Amino acid sequence: MFKNPEELKYTKTHEWVKEEDGLWTVGLTDFAQDALGDIVFVNLPSVGDEVKAGEVFCDVESVKAVSDVYSPVSGVIEEVNDALTDDPALVNNDCYGAWFIKVKDVNGEDELLDAAAYEEFCKSEA
Amino acid sequence: MKLLFEQSKTGRGMDYLPEVKTGNARPTGSYARVSKPRLPEISEVDLSRHYTQLAKQTHGVNDGFYPLGSCTMKYNPRVDEAAASLRGFTDIHPLQPLKTVQGALEVLYKAEKLLCEITGMDAMTFEPAAGAHGEYTGLLLIRRYHQDRHDEKRVNIIVPDSAHGTNPASAAMAGFKVVNIPSDANGGVDLSALRNAVGEDTAGLMLTNPNTLGLFDPNILEITKIVHEAGGLCYYDGANLNAVMGRVRPGDMGFDCVHLNLHKTFATPHGGGGPGSGPVGCKDFLKKFLPKHHVEHCEEGYRFADPEKTLGQVRSFYGNFLVVVKALTYILTLGKEGIREASGKAVLNANYMMNKLKGSYHVAYDQICMHEFVLSLEDLKKETGVSAMDIAKGSLDYGIHPPTMYFPLIVHEALMFEPTETESRQVIDEAVRIYLELYKKAHEDPDYLHGAPHKCPIGRPDETKAAREPVLKYRFDE
Amino acid sequence: MGRYIPETQSEQESMLKDIGLSSIDDLYSMVPKEVLLKDLRLPAGKSEMEVLEEISGIAGKDLVYDQIYRGGGVYKHYIPAIVSYITSKEEFLTAYTPYQAEISQGVLQSIFEYQTQICELTGLDVSNASVYDGAVAAAEALFMTLERNKDEVLVSDTTDPETLEVMKTYCESRNVKLTLLKSKDHKTDIDEVMAHLNERTACLYVESPNRYGLIEDTEDFASLVHEHKAKMIQGCDPIALVLYKTPGEMDVDIAVGEGQQLGMPMGFGGPYLGFMACKKELMRKLPGRIVGQTEDHEGRRAYVLTLQAREQHIRREKASSNICSNEALCAMTASVYLAAMGPAGMEKLALSCYNNARYLEGRLKELGFVRKDEGEYFDEFLTSSPVDPDLLEEKLSKHKILSGLKVDDQILWCATEVNTKEKIDAFIDVLKEVLS
Known part of the structure; x- marks a missing residue:
């Protein structure tokens, strides 16, 4: 079983998102990191880049694969987690701590699921 | 194995050059290099032995069976090497007066004529240095063709999902958008998907036939017709030409341009990953867009000419010339019968081997194959936990180079075998015996295979560590 | 006729029988009849002796200058005699790309050594395993510097004409704007550089020595270009690098060049060797294969092709380059040459x-x-x-x-x-x- 914290929202493309004071934090779910295997590089975007809900904003590399990461919301990137560049293993070891970006000026959302709905969705994917 | 740098001793080394008698000046001041390059200082005997040791840890075609699918690892005749070592080829400067390099131009001219006959094309360039480079060049021909007709909306290249990764990558480099189409149940191009994909925005289709499943697409004439009727051109990826050379030609199948891999089909060695050569052939109507330096024959002999609307150059000078010498030697040796015999035997060997394995292993598309075939180990993995990777690594302990793994992407747990025509029945029988033994082992002792190989200089390397903490050169200070 | 097929005709027939077919033609039943080739118009095959005689005759038409x-x-x-003896060892000559690390440590280690030597020559951090030639290396380097808002490249007109031709082709196909800078007295003109630098400039490419043989003021260009947040690329002569200030010492971001001089014959244009090295921060933009050091499960030192997720076989149409085969044996040649010379x-x-x-x-x-x-x-x-x-x-x-x-x-x-x-x-x- 994968961990899906109750306080987060999820996308069908396996990102999690959390809103605090207008700032939306985005990362990859436990399901996603498990499916990808050992992540060796996170190709992060830059602060100030615009992101669009449902569109790719970065990719992650495992040894023999590369996977797109989609933004759950539309807005402007306020912060990126540079720690992932030095230590991509953080995504595998602590996926809900290893956030990718924080988005401000959010003006749109992809379809977001709560933990229970996401869990159901993962079962159907497996 | 110590690195060269770890064997270095200050002051050692040979002296290969005469003393300088013309002065002792050197760059000074702000021009001068500050640090010294830390090149190894090593005696010739140690250097020689170093590479002998490295050679022992390298598996080439000469070390044993090499059924690496899609790579055509056939025997590389030594006479080809002898031909390419002739001083009249090695010691000529690419900027010599044309009168003094008539032999070299004759090589290019003859190779062009022979390869055009084999592919059914009208003209060829040898500038591209490898297969992917050829793809890029061929796609530029297609781009130029549409530009020349002011048909600017043709921006899409259609690529089947079974294609080599270089196809979509080359299309992107050539400025096209890639449209992927699925394969049908028999592994061929899905005709209805193709019909839906083509339109006014279609620049062309890239296709390998036989495809990467080792299957000849029986609908090939319909496929090229659909693309042509939509106004697109057809590009033939020659990676698998070894199956059909002398028997059916891309030009006759409806293709407008083609690249060849001389380092596959025409027996020039791979050299551990190059140099290759990826000549591109085309039909007459595309000839005017070919790269510069196309060889022509005129009264005074051979000369270079720039095609009327040349796309420019994709590489310096005339490509990997010495590789072309090897391929020409090969074609002249085999001749018309030998070329046909080679493809026929390549296909025979693949079918023979597939037939012997299919009682145990699951063949992904069970029909007569061309020069290669694909197994799917999905069932075996479900049953025993042993993956395609485990079987492949297991074969290393028997001195066999593994087949291509996990390709094409549309087959799960894929192993792709290409035995080539230069392997004998005895070699294939022995390989079959080994793969059947591995199959048995998978059921009896899966852990053994998870840990394979056991008899190689190293076990499976930690690729995650390599990628997470890249060490890409020797660390002198540590 | 020379042939490299082991079996006799009758042996082949018995193999056919094994799979239930009667002739080789039966294997081609999927090919539409109307395109089956009836006559391949090639000359008949010849013996090795005849072919070598014919090819030698052709080679004899070329003038080898004294x-x-x-x-x-x-x-x-x-070229020291040892070089070709080593590089013609059949293990190296006939191996494929070393994807199977367990039986390819020899080739992999040699590329790792080559990468180290290129870093030492250029004074930079990372080298790839080679590309087709110096001209392609230069063109690929331009692409390494492109960013979403930086899609223009500046190239000095003192660039080698062959290299410039290739750059133009590559840039045109990718819709990258290439601006050629006018030189003064056969050297790149810093005022001209200044006049063309703008916020869309991704890089400046200058060769030193340039096509007229002159050493350029690369260091000045590098600092100017960096002020505009663009990258500096230097085209290098690998032998001149031994005496002249290195790209690394001049704060150059990417160094490229033609490696033919490192042990390869002139060969009427090839095979040659494109070398590429860069600063660490550009490592993942470097095209082509790269060998890295790691360990196997028993902790033994091992070498593998690494950072593969950048490459075409994984990233497909999103890969930054389509390169697959490179010039591995030429890279080994350069490595042996550099080690022999010391x-x-x-x-x-x-x-x-x-x-x-x-x-x-x-x-x-x-x-x-x-x-x-x-x-x-x-x-x-x-x-x-x-x-x-x-x-x-x-x-x-x-x-x-x-x-x-x-x-x-x-x-x-x-x-x-x-x-x-x-x-x-x-x-x-x-x-x-x-x-x-």
């Missing part, structure tokens, strides 16, 4: 080129071939010519001497270690005779 004073991107050097040998080589060229310059001057450029050069320089350069080329050819290369109305001369004092003196005697 003395060469022409460079222009390709140079005649002495640091002292390379220094002697570079100093031979440097001093022989200056001696040649002096001797040519006596006969009215005068250098007009003022800048520093390595082993190649331009002079005026008192006679028509084409006529001179023809006359010297009869003496099996290849003259310098005609560039505009001047001649670009080159001397390396093979153009020793004795050889140059002999050449000058012939030249006197030819001129009179």
